[in-house]
Amino acid sequence: MARVKDPRDITLHDLITSWYGPPVRAAIPLPDTCDWLPAPLKHWHTLASRWDARLTRMTSMVPPEKIQVADDGKAVFMVDATGDWRWSFDPADPGTVHDAELYEPWQRNPEPFTQFLIHTATRELVHSVPHRLWTSAAPDAAVAEILSPLEEIGFGAWxxxxxxxxxxxxxxxxxxxxxxxxxxxxEVAAREPTALTRLESIATITWHRPTR
Incomplete structure (x- = not known):
C-alpha cells in the first residue's frame, strides 16, 4: 500500500521555512478592517509578510484589505495567473472554500480552508523554487521509479x-x-540541484528546465 502523508501534519510555517529558510522579519499585522476575514486566510497573509520570497506564481492572493463580498454572497480571495479561475469564501461559512472558472457557478472545494492553503503553498513551491525539472510525457515505469522513494500527500482533489x-x-x-x-x-522541485541527479539519470525521460 502506498504511503500517504496526512496534510494535517504540515504547518504553513514549517513548510515555508523548510524551503525558503527562516523568516526575515516579524509579522506585519493586518488592519482592523480585515478582522472579518477567515482566520486561516489572515494567518496566511501575516505569515507571508515575514518573508521576502514570492510565495505564489501560479495564483495570486487578493490583498486582504481589498477583499469584498459580491452580490452572490461570495468573497474572492485568490485568482489564478490568467484570472480565469477564482477561489472564494462565504462569510456565513468561513471555513469552506469555493472555486470556479470565470462565469461558471461556484463549487465547494473538498478541503477545509487551512488544508486548502497548505495545498496551495505546496503546489506553488513546485513552480517557484530555483531547482526544477519537468516533462510532459513520462512513461509509467519511469513515473514509478521517480515516486518509489516518495510519500504522497493526501490532498483533496482539485x-x-x-x-x-x-x-x-x-x-x-x-x-x-x-x-x-x-x-x-x-514537475519536480528540489531544495538543492544535487537532489535532481537521480531523476536526470532516468534514460526514458527527456527533462526540461524551466526558464524562470
Whole structure:
C-alpha cells in the first residue's frame, strides 16, 4: 500500500521555512478592517509578510484589505495567473472554500480552508523554487521509479488546473504528477540541484528546465 502523508501534519510555517529558510522579519499585522476575514486566510497573509520570497506564481492572493463580498454572497480571495479561475469564501461559512472558472457557478472545494492553503503553498513551491525539472510525457515505469522513494500527500482533489494532479514529497524534493496524452506530466522541485541527479539519470525521460 502506498504511503500517504496526512496534510494535517504540515504547518504553513514549517513548510515555508523548510524551503525558503527562516523568516526575515516579524509579522506585519493586518488592519482592523480585515478582522472579518477567515482566520486561516489572515494567518496566511501575516505569515507571508515575514518573508521576502514570492510565495505564489501560479495564483495570486487578493490583498486582504481589498477583499469584498459580491452580490452572490461570495468573497474572492485568490485568482489564478490568467484570472480565469477564482477561489472564494462565504462569510456565513468561513471555513469552506469555493472555486470556479470565470462565469461558471461556484463549487465547494473538498478541503477545509487551512488544508486548502497548505495545498496551495505546496503546489506553488513546485513552480517557484530555483531547482526544477519537468516533462510532459513520462512513461509509467519511469513515473514509478521517480515516486518509489516518495510519500504522497493526501490532498483533496482539485479541478484546477488539471483534474487528477497528485503531489509527492521526499526529504529534498516535491513531485507533482498528472496523467497526460502519451504518458504523465511530471514537475519536480528540489531544495538543492544535487537532489535532481537521480531523476536526470532516468534514460526514458527527456527533462526540461524551466526558464524562470
Amino acid at each position: 479541478q484546477w488546473p488539471t483534474p487528477g494532479h497528485r503531489i509527492f514529497t521526499g526529504d529534498d524534493t516535491l513531485v507533482q504528477v498528472v496523467a497526460a496524452d502519451g504518458g504523465w506530466q511530471v
